Amino acid sequence: MKVVVDEEHKGQIPATINKLSFLSRTLNNRTALLYLLPSIVLFSVFVFYPMFKTVYLSFFLTDLQGRPAEFVGLENFQYLIQSESFHKSIKATLLFVLYTVPISIVTALFLAIIANEKLKGIGVFRTLFSSTMGMSVAASSVIWLFLFHPSIGAINRLLSIFNIQAIEWLVDPSWALISISITTIWMNTGFTFLILLGGLQNIDENLYESASIDGASFWYKMRRITIPMLSPTLFFIITITLINAFQTFGQVDILTKGGPAESTNLIVYSIYREAFINYQFGTASAQAIVLFFFILIVTILQFKFGEKRVFYQ
Amino acid sequence: MINKWVVYPLLMICSICLIFPICYAFFISLMDGGEILQGQILPKSVTYQNYIDAFKSVPLLQYLWNSFIVSTSVTIGMLVVSSLAAFTFVFIPFHGRNVVFFIFISTMMIPWEATMIPNFLTIQKLGWINSYEGLTIPFFALAFGTFLLRQHFKIIPLELYEASQVAGLSQFKFFYKIVLPVSKTSLVTLGAYGFLTTWNMYLWPLLVTSNDSVRTVQIGIKQLQTQEIATEWGVVMAGVIIVIIPALLLLFLGQKQLQKGLTQGSIK
Amino acid sequence: MKKVELVQISKSYNHHTNVLENINVSIEPGEFFVLVGPSGCGKSTLLRMIAGLEDISQGKLFIGGHHANLLRPSQRGISFVFQNYALYPHLTVAENIVFGLQAQKVPKNERNKRCIEVADMLGLIPFLKRKPRELSGGQRQRVALARSIVSQAPICLMDEPLSNLDAKLRSHMRSEIKQIQRRLGLTMIYVTHDQVEAMTMGDRIMVLNEGKIQQIGDPLQIYNHPANAFVAQFIGSPPMNLIPATFNKQKQTIQIEYHHEILVPLHDVRNISNEDIIVGIRPEDIHLARNEPIHFQIEVVNVEVLGTETIISFKIKDQQWSMKWNGQWRIAIGDRIPISLDYQVLSIFDSKTGTALKNAKADTHYKINEVNL
Numbered sequence A: 001m002k003v004v005v006d007e008e009h010k011g012q013i014p015a016t017i018n019k020l021s022f023l024s025r026t027l028n029n030r031t032a033l034l035y036l037l038p039s040i041v042l043f044s045v046f047v048f049y050p051m052f053k054t055v056y057l058s059f060f061l062t063d064l065q066g067r068p069a070e071f072v073g074l075e076n077f078q079y080l081i082q083s084e085s086f087h088k089s090i091k092a093t094l095l096f097v098l099y100t101v102p103i104s105i106v107t108a109l110f111l112a113i114i115a116n117e118k119l120k121g122i123g124v125f126r127t128l129f130s131s132t133m134g135m136s137v138a139a140s141s142v143i144w145l146f147l148f149h150p151s152i153g154a155i156n157r158l159l160s161i162f163n164i165q166a167i168e169w170l171v172d173p174s175w176a177l178i179s180i181s182i183t184t185i186w187m188n189t190g191f192t193f194l195i196l197l198g199g200l201q202n203i204d205e206n207l208y209e210s211a212s213i214d215g216a217s218f219w220y221k222m223r224r225i226t227i228p229m230l231s232p233t234l235f236f237i238i239t240i241t242l243i244n245a246f247q248t249f250g251q252v253d254i255l256t257k258g259g260p261a262e263s264t265n266l267i268v269y270s271i272y273r274e275a276f277i278n279y280q281f282g283t284a285s286a287q288a289i290v291l292f293f294f295i296l297i298v299t300i301l302q303f304k305f306g307e308k309r310v311f312y313q
Numbered sequence B: 001m002i003n004k005w006v007v008y009p010l011l012m013i014c015s016i017c018l019i020f021p022i023c024y025a026f027f028i029s030l031m032d033g034g035e036i037l038q039g040q041i042l043p044k045s046v047t048y049q050n051y052i053d054a055f056k057s058v059p060l061l062q063y064l065w066n067s068f069i070v071s072t073s074v075t076i077g078m079l080v081v082s083s084l085a086a087f088t089f090v091f092i093p094f095h096g097r098n099v100v101f102f103i104f105i106s107t108m109m110i111p112w113e114a115t116m117i118p119n120f121l122t123i124q125k126l127g128w129i130n131s132y133e134g135l136t137i138p139f140f141a142l143a144f145g146t147f148l149l150r151q152h153f154k155i156i157p158l159e160l161y162e163a164s165q166v167a168g169l170s171q172f173k174f175f176y177k178i179v180l181p182v183s184k185t186s187l188v189t190l191g192a193y194g195f196l197t198t199w200n201m202y203l204w205p206l207l208v209t210s211n212d213s214v215r216t217v218q219i220g221i222k223q224l225q226t227q228e229i230a231t232e233w234g235v236v237m238a239g240v241i242i243v244i245i246p247a248l249l250l251l252f253l254g255q256k257q258l259q260k261g262l263t264q265g266s267i268k
Numbered sequence C: 001m002k003k004v005e006l007v008q009i010s011k012s013y014n015h016h017t018n019v020l021e022n023i024n025v026s027i028e029p030g031e032f033f034v035l036v037g038p039s040g041c042g043k044s045t046l047l048r049m050i051a052g053l054e055d056i057s058q059g060k061l062f063i064g065g066h067h068a069n070l071l072r073p074s075q076r077g078i079s080f081v082f083q084n085y086a087l088y089p090h091l092t093v094a095e096n097i098v099f100g101l102q103a104q105k106v107p108k109n110e111r112n113k114r115c116i117e118v119a120d121m122l123g124l125i126p127f128l129k130r131k132p133r134e135l136s137g138g139q140r141q142r143v144a145l146a147r148s149i150v151s152q153a154p155i156c157l158m159d160e161p162l163s164n165l166d167a168k169l170r171s172h173m174r175s176e177i178k179q180i181q182r183r184l185g186l187t188m189i190y191v192t193h194d195q196v197e198a199m200t201m202g203d204r205i206m207v208l209n210e211g212k213i214q215q216i217g218d219p220l221q222i223y224n225h226p227a228n229a230f231v232a233q234f235i236g237s238p239p240m241n242l243i244p245a246t247f248n249k250q251k252q253t254i255q256i257e258y259h260h261e262i263l264v265p266l267h268d269v270r271n272i273s274n275e276d277i278i279v280g281i282r283p284e285d286i287h288l289a290r291n292e293p294i295h296f297q298i299e300v301v302n303v304e305v306l307g308t309e310t311i312i313s314f315k316i317k318d319q320q321w322s323m324k325w326n327g328q329w330r331i332a333i334g335d336r337i338p339i340s341l342d343y344q345v346l347s348i349f350d351s352k353t354g355t356a357l358k359n360a361k362a363d364t365h366y367k368i369n370e371v372n373l
């Protein structure tokens, strides 16, 4: 590559734009492509292609192997709009979101605040509080299945101590969704707690100290320092919890199978049943599209309204 | 900040409430059938029979092994794929970098459940039903992982890259000799996170496994529960305890790390 | 030892505006060459182009007589010391030092030998096993130096390597770097925004402003004969006092304020053609009017007593000037002091272009001393 230029001509070299060779100019592009290739291939095969395929399938009736058999246009969607069972599913999903998200966040925030105190042995409590993060859906659901057991489950035993009549947690249509929500809130606590605690610990200690010097009360500090400084973390965790709520499946599958009377037929479970039990891939895909839009709307709303109130560092 | 005589009792009560289901499951797993039916909470006498029965009634060891293989493969695959992508986004200036990154991030908005039908069909077509490939490869590319690592790689001063260029290091060598070791902690975080989520995965293994050879432990629990529910709660709970122990251990060991790594990645 | 030549080099990041324009300079083998200028003037950019970390938009770069525009950084025979040192945080000091050698596949024995040699030279032996974060700023700086020295590259580039150190350590490192450069015969290209560093270290200095070369020369040339008002004000501490003035050809005077006039000697009258000029005077050239004609009666606004000298600030025509007097003076803020300006020590610049029309006569007050034994 070394080019020797004779001494006399150097001064006369006009200021030219250097032409790098094509290969070295595109070196970065080629390397980038090489390094990104695994991700690109995987995303294409397992995210983008199936997304389009889902849209495609939602316009068809399919055979048992999931092959599109007959183009029906928007009929699958029309069917959904009229389907009472789908209405129930949507209603259950929205109710479920409403039950679980606020309570999960508030509970975890409370736990994070008390676990953020610098006390002896606080590490043990932090570990305990985060423990449900390690619990799988299947394990948690099975445990709660027993806790909700009408006669020998701990919850009804506890109620009986206070002379409260046994509740048919998973069988009574008015309680089933609540039972699922309780299980979910319990499962959410660990992760949500861990994230919020991290957020709290990122807040500069000096802010509290200077507020204390000014004589601020606990609630004042909470309102004026903790919540604003925590808002990016809250923003993040609310979004995650919301999205997770829309994606709930395992609890339903183990605890209620969508029943009783479809009162816990959350949307993902509904998709699963439609596709893998009834082999209606077309309508299942149409439901999947609805799910996609739910999550899209959540994300957009979060960014639109959440962002204004968020304090960014 | 708050009086510690208020905080300690609060901490105690909350811990008991939260931990109770897990402890309860543990106690049940130590009881015999009669005690369980009486609705005891603490076992009067301890029996390990349930554990023996659990291993007998479903091939739990095989399931544990499968779960371990699957979780480890996903963890490694995901770390490799995401770290390569994250490295590219941070250190290699290529045309359309922002656009490509945006496309990557947009995959986070597509819920896995919305695409599971075609994915199932794909796996079927590839002949990956009941195989480790079907359980692992779809999860190798993870936008969240790429995003998290990118945030961490961005903290690495560009001068380190330039210094290694002056020293004559190739891009790939810089990646594995400098970037990876320097970001060890975030890799561990993401790895633990990946391992946990894969270990606990439920819906996908339910769809793509139909026999014992690759079935994971979570499906094992469900199987145990549907088989035994009528009588043997103790056996089911023994199974549950066996399944949650590895995940809980990992969590307890890496809790601080996870918390730090995940919050940093999520916010900045 | 290698020569570095820049021929009509320009740099543009956005294809519209040039960050650097038409840089022509030839840096001699074994020379300590300092690039100095205010923040954002393009010093780092220029250095990084020489290193190959930045593409050269226009012009040619020759290193050791070879065209080097397209060479990769590692092929240019350079070492680079970064402002924040760029030490690898996960490697020990020793590993950091030999990192480049490893990349170049230098055999292990040789590596260790060179590492010990350099570590010894810089007093790093006790720290070889430590990680960078266990070192003080000064020690990290030494590791960065060691890493560059150990490569035995004939050309060493440094980008503000001392700016993160405290004043005392900085002056110590200045002389240390200079000595090492001499001893090893390195061609050094050293970027700084600190004119003291430039003056004390450089064999030659290049002053840059807004991407253009203002002046190249040895330190005394630059101090005594600044090519323009920018250089005059940039080099020297406190900076040269500048003030717009008018030159009256008939009266042969320079008029600074309405009634303050300075007579211009006949032979200089011809040299100055403009009416509008900028007059500059170094702080050390203003003194108390004892027997001389009083030019200004000034009111002191600030006094800094430094021990061996005293810096007195005052206002002239809304501008703050300062003067530097030898010795210790008891002066209070608000005192009125008569001062005199001698024509000999005035610098005169074109008010539009800033080009120097006349430089202060260097040896009126400062004789350049020679030691003859």
Ligand SMILES: Nc1ncnc2c1ncn2[C@@H]1O[C@H](COP(=O)(O)OP(=O)(O)OP(=O)(O)O)[C@@H](O)[C@H]1O
Pocket: C013, C019, C037, C038, C039, C040, C041, C042, C043, C044, C045, C046, C193
């Ligand atoms: N990557 C880049 N893209 C666009 N403009 C840049 C880039 N790097 C530097 N510049 C611009 O080029 C000019 C010169 O920057 P440079 O870093 O060389 O300044 P400098 O003289 O080193 O300043 P300092 O003393 O602050 O380090 C600045 O105006 C800067 O904004």
Ligand SMILES: [Mg+2]
Pocket: C043, C044, C045, C159
């Ligand atoms: Mg700079």
